Amino acid sequence: MTRLSFRQKVHLAREDAIVGTVKRLLAEKGFDLMTVDEVAAEVGIAKASLYKHFPSKEALAAAAMVQMMDQALEQVQTQEAQPGATAIDKLKGITRWTLQTQLAGAMPTLPAENSSLRNALIAHKGYMDGLMELSDQLGAWIVQAQADGTVNRALPPEAVLYTIFARACDPVLGFLKAGGSHSDAQIVDWVMLTCFDGLAGRPAVT
Amino acid sequence: MTRLSFRQKVHLAREDAIVGTVKRLLAEKGFDLMTVDEVAAEVGIAKASLYKHFPSKEALAAAAMVQMMDQALEQVQTQEAQPGATAIDKLKGITRWTLQTQLAGAMPTLPAENSSLRNALIAHKGYMDGLMELSDQLGAWIVQAQADGTVNRALPPEAVLYTIFARACDPVLGFLKAGGSHSDAQIVDWVMLTCFDGLAGRPAVT
DNA sequence: GTCTATATTAAGATAGAC
DNA sequence: GTCTATCTTAATATAGAC
Numbered sequence: 199m200t201r202l203s204f205r206q207k208v209h210l211a212r213e214d215a216i217v218g219t220v221k222r223l224l225a226e227k228g229f230d231l232m233t234v235d236e237v238a239a240e241v242g243i244a245k246a247s248l249y250k251h252f253p254s255k256e257a258l259a260a261a262a263m264v265q266m267m268d269q270a271l272e273q274v275q276t277q278e279a280q281p282g283a284t285a286i287d288k289l290k291g292i293t294r295w296t297l298q299t300q301l302a303g304a305m306p307t308l309p310a311e312n313s314s315l316r317n318a319l320i321a322h323k324g325y326m327d328g329l330m331e332l333s334d335q336l337g338a339w340i341v342q343a344q345a346d347g348t349v350n351r352a353l354p355p356e357a358v359l360y361t362i363f364a365r366a367c368d369p370v371l372g373f374l375k376a377g378g379s380h381s382d383a384q385i386v387d388w389v390m391l392t393c394f395d396g397l398a399g400r401p402a403v404t
Numbered sequence: 405m406t407r408l409s410f411r412q413k414v415h416l417a418r419e420d421a422i423v424g425t426v427k428r429l430l431a432e433k434g435f436d437l438m439t440v441d442e443v444a445a446e447v448g449i450a451k452a453s454l455y456k457h458f459p460s461k462e463a464l465a466a467a468a469m470v471q472m473m474d475q476a477l478e479q480v481q482t483q484e485a486q487p488g489a490t491a492i493d494k495l496k497g498i499t500r501w502t503l504q505t506q507l508a509g510a511m512p513t514l515p516a517e518n519s520s521l522r523n524a525l526i527a528h529k530g531y532m533d534g535l536m537e538l539s540d541q542l543g544a545w546i547v548q549a550q551a552d553g554t555v556n557r558a559l560p561p562e563a564v565l566y567t568i569f570a571r572a573c574d575p576v577l578g579f580l581k582a583g584g585s586h587s588d589a590q591i592v593d594w595v596m597l598t599c600f601d602g603l604a605g606r607p608a609v610t
Numbered sequence: 611g612t613c614t615a616t617a618t619t620a621a622g623a624t625a626g627a628c
Numbered sequence: 629g630t631c632t633a634t635c636t637t638a639a640t641a642t643a644g645a646c
Binding site: 312351358374377 | 560
């Protein structure tokens with residue numbers, strides 16, 4: 199770890215505050231509807247100052263996505279650290295964390311379409327590295343769970359991976375929450391159930 | 405049915421062409437990234453002419469969404485017309501149609517966030533009526549399927565309904581298609597499997 | 611690095627002739 | 629109803645003083 203000057207620490211702390219705000223706004227409104235003016239206002243600095251830290255709106259969003267990816271990788275470590283956890287337990291653990299995070303309004307979701315953000319992210323080494331590592335880690339769990347017979351062997355591992363990734367932007371959570379008559383924990387339980395056991399709902403192998 | 409003059413027929417035909425183009429562009433890029441200039445160019449008329457037919461971009465998109473809703477209701481009738489079909493068969497039928505339509509790039513998907521389109525749609529009687537009717541029809545099938553034991557009784561019917569609706573914008577289809585190594589039919593089968601039987605994958609009650 | 615003020619551009623919408 | 633030309637606004641980005 200490199201020793202940092204006080205000035206550098208302040209600089210990083212400010213950038214962290216910026217990225218935190220961006221992450222929240224991205225989760226709330228998405229990339230296209232989030233404006234740089236808004237970010238600057240919420241952070242409490244001038245827009246021009248923002249552009250001294252990040253060269254573009256895409257870079258701003260990319261920084262937030264990288265931080266999100268790092269959080270996800272941290273969660274992977276948390277799952278890995280559970281002593282008796284099987285592969286399916288870990289998959290369920292990371293999926294539950296994803297749902298909880300989204301429901302809490304803290305999951306910045308990439309626009310599914312061909313937005314300018316998509317290209318920026320594909321060109322962003324930090325983001326792509328994180329994505330690869332996350333895919334590898336989950337991929338290993340998936341293969342193991344299929345060997346255990348706890349994940350359907352008829353599905354290609356990539357389909358399982360994408361299905362779990364997609365929980366980060368599952369609109370069902372928001373729909374159920376909008377109803378207003380269920381607790382967050384209850385909503386997460388239901389979506390976990392549909393995800394792993396399906397609508398037809400036979401109990402899973404354990 | 406009211407008798408229409410030739411002029412009126414031409415008018416309606418043109419509006420149909422416009423709505424068709426909008427539907428495709430909405431499916432491709434979403435509401436925010438679709439521009440009115442683009443719509444006009446693809447239809448082959450001037451932008452100002454477009455605004456003689458529809459008063460705003462939101463109205464344009466709403467017309468496309470209403471047409472989509474009508475197509476869905478038609479599909480409901482098709483399912484209802486199957487002689488031996490049980491409730492779960494019908495639910496699977498409409499879900500499969502939804503997946504196929506999205507995969508074919510013909511499913512305009514509403515932006516999940518608080519876009520201007522959302523408010524326009526909520527204020528749009530034709531759209532909301534269609535949505536209510538669709539919800540009622542699927543709701544009846546869901547309740548019946550739960551009574552039959554073919555849909556998990558632990559799930560509230562609204563959760564099942566939202567889960568089926570959400571297939572219209574499931575990103576897993578696009579992810580798998582981007583890989584390029586699977587047929588559309590194969591992709592649809594896998595997503596159907598995860599939707600109804602879950603990742604854990606026990607065969608459903610039939 | 612922070613600010614105020616401004617440039618630039620893209621896109622929704624309209625004016626007015628035919 | 630169709631067109632060309634124009635208006636208006638909002639949002640990304642930058643200039644330049646301190």
